[in-house]
Amino acid sequence: MRNESVWNVLLVIVLLCLVCSVVVASTAVLMRPHYEANKADDISRNILQVAGLYREGADMQDMLRKVDARFLDLRSQSLLRDLPSDADGETKRELTRDEDIAGIRSIEEVVKVFLVYDNERLQQIIFPVSGYGLWSTLRGFLSVQADGATVRGLQFYEHKETPGLGGEVDRPAWRKLWSGKRLFDEENVLRLRVVKGRVRDDDANAQHQVDGLAGATLTSRGVSNMLRFWFGDEFYGGFLKKLREMCPNGDMQCIEEGTG
Amino acid sequence: MMKRANKAVLFDPLINNNPITLQILGICSALAVTTSLITALVMCLALTSVTALSNTFISMTRNHVPVNIRIIVQMTIIASLVIVVDEVLKAYMYEVSKTLSVFVGLIITNCIVLGRAEAYAMKNPPGMSFLDGLGNGLGYSLVLIVVGTVRELFGSGSLLGIQILQPVADGGWYQPNGLLLLPPSAFFIIGFMIWVIRVRRPSQVEVPEFKVQAMPTHK
Numbered sequence: 510m511r512n513e514s515v516w517n518v519l520l521v522i523v524l525l526c527l528v529c530s531v532v533v534a535s536t537a538v539l540m541r542p543h544y545e546a547n548k549a550d551d552i553s554r555n556i557l558q559v560a561g562l563y564r565e566g567a568d569m570q571d572m573l574r575k576v577d578a579r580f581l582d583l584r585s586q587s588l589l590r591d592l593p594s595d596a597d598g599e600t601k602r603e604l605t606r607d608e609d610i611a612g613i614r615s616i617e618e619v620v621k622v623f624l625v626y627d628n629e630r631l632q633q634i635i636f637p638v639s640g641y642g643l644w645s646t647l648r649g650f651l652s653v654q655a656d657g658a659t660v661r662g663l664q665f666y667e668h669k670e671t672p673g674l675g676g677e678v679d680r681p682a683w684r685k686l687w688s689g690k691r692l693f694d695e696e697n698v699l700r701l702r703v704v705k706g707r708v709r710d711d712d713a714n715a716q717h718q719v720d721g722l723a724g725a726t727l728t729s730r731g732v733s734n735m736l737r738f739w740f741g742d743e744f745y746g747g748f749l750k751k752l753r754e755m756c757p758n759g760d761m762q763c764i765e766e767g768t769g
Numbered sequence: 770m771m772k773r774a775n776k777a778v779l780f781d782p783l784i785n786n787n788p789i790t791l792q793i794l795g796i797c798s799a800l801a802v803t804t805s806l807i808t809a810l811v812m813c814l815a816l817t818s819v820t821a822l823s824n825t826f827i828s829m830t831r832n833h834v835p836v837n838i839r840i841i842v843q844m845t846i847i848a849s850l851v852i853v854v855d856e857v858l859k860a861y862m863y864e865v866s867k868t869l870s871v872f873v874g875l876i877i878t879n880c881i882v883l884g885r886a887e888a889y890a891m892k893n894p895p896g897m898s899f900l901d902g903l904g905n906g907l908g909y910s911l912v913l914i915v916v917g918t919v920r921e922l923f924g925s926g927s928l929l930g931i932q933i934l935q936p937v938a939d940g941g942w943y944q945p946n947g948l949l950l951l952p953p954s955a956f957f958i959i960g961f962m963i964w965v966i967r968v969r970r971p972s973q974v975e976v977p978e979f980k981v982q983a984m985p986t987h988k
Contacts, residue, residue: 518835525830525842529849536853543860551863672801672870 555666559650560625560633576635577624584618586748588764593619611738612641612731623650624764631655631762636745638663640735642728645669647678647735653692657749657761660701663687675728683722691716692740697750699740702733778900782908784970789912790963791973794880799913800955802872806929809917810910811865815854815873817906820882823847824902827890843886844877851877881905916958924949 550569557563557572564572580589600618623635632655639648649665664684670676677683686708692701700717705726708718721729740746749761756763788794795816802812826846834842855873858866866873876882885905890898921927923946926934935941948954967973 513835513837518838521834521842522838525845529845533849533852536856540856540860544856544863547860547863551867669870672872676870 552666555664556623556635556650559652559662559664560623560635561661562625575625577626579622579624580619581622581636581745581748582619583616583744583748586751588622588748608743609738610741611639611735613639613646613738625652631764633661634749634761634764636739638735638739640731640738642668642670642675642731643725644671644675647728647731651687651736651739653749655761657753658691658693660687660690660692670725670728675722675725677722677725678728678732683720686719689716690719692736692746692749699737699746701736701740703729705729775897775900778897779904779907782901782904783911784908784966785973787908787912787966788881788884788905789909789959790966792881792884794884795909796956796959798872798875798879799909799916799959800952802869803913803917803920803955804924804950805868805927806914806917806921808865808868809913811858811862812869812872813906813910813913815851815858815869816876816879816881816909817903819847819850819854819876820885820906820909821899821902823850823882824885824890824898825895826850827886828893828895828898831891839891843883847882847886848877881909912959912962915962916955919958920949920954924954 553573562572562575580592582589582593601615602618603615620637625633633652635650635652638651639646645668647665647668651663652661654661665678690701694700703721704718705721707720708715752761752764782788803809823846827843885902889901926932926936926943926945934943936943936945
């Protein structure tokens, strides 16, 4: 019954590949809508968690009401309520070698940021961040408090770093370390980074440092570079500084003025 | 009523011929995914489905595949099934699939799956092969559930996410055993299970290949 001829071998291989490809491709296509919906939910959950608004079991829509979405136009460093008319899906910009500190190759020039209000007072601004680690681009959100310099939290919703090593960015204990760290020092210079080993509490710069991940040097470095890129003067850093200069008291309550 | 042979094929791998404790296969994933019971359970489900289905499909093609490409054919079928399972998991159990990350994909390399394909599916009809795959998956699941339960309960104080023993860090009385959260602890637990099973079933103890002869003492 079994035929060892070359033709039969080829026939079996072609048939097998055909059947397997159809099955795998169909599954992928069928599962796509569910997967996309899950991913969107996951992103929303991450935004709520980084803002400290997430309650297990509570209604997602309810919780999302506390968060206002805005568009940050990185070209003009201005906050807008709606997508700028010239955006039109054509806002991708390739980065030059020198610019690309975070290894992400290109950016969108108009990004969605989220404002968290509490009783009419601005509490936090949540920025989307991304940076290349060891194996993958880490994508997440960083929440800045109303003083424009203190971090409320950093959380990644997507990455493919090594489980147990770079993957420890997801560990609640490590995430907690970011709360209260300061992005900028008194001279408004960006200082926050991930260091090697443990941060010593008595170190003068402890508020600008986060414990490194054991065995995950490149992932840690990737996170630091990500901060250096996004909170530099050209992007969010410049925007935050501009806000603090604009607003009296140096906080960001006047953020609504000048939003289109 | 299930035929005697079918019953044996299905239930033997639970204790008598367990892929992990007797055949010592598939240990790697047992270490990595058993820190919590829910991830262990999902892994069991994934592996059992893959093994049962791959056994079935490989058995269906066993008489038509030329001998010299049979391993590649088996691997293609197994790999396709694993991708399908991975996609389904990502769509329906997103959170858990994120925790499992690469380990579902690694089922492709899991010795149990290819081992059963070669040892059973290539020589038996599809119906029996399905049962064999299911049985071995269940045997694997049994071990993973035991390991997962011990590790989550005594390592974190919870089971399936529900806190049972209140850890000291949260104001309770229980000092969690940190070793249980590390992979080597799974090794110890599996070793312990192997020992217990072989005490109850001495027939499972491997016979040494040669024995040192005691020389009679001269009077």
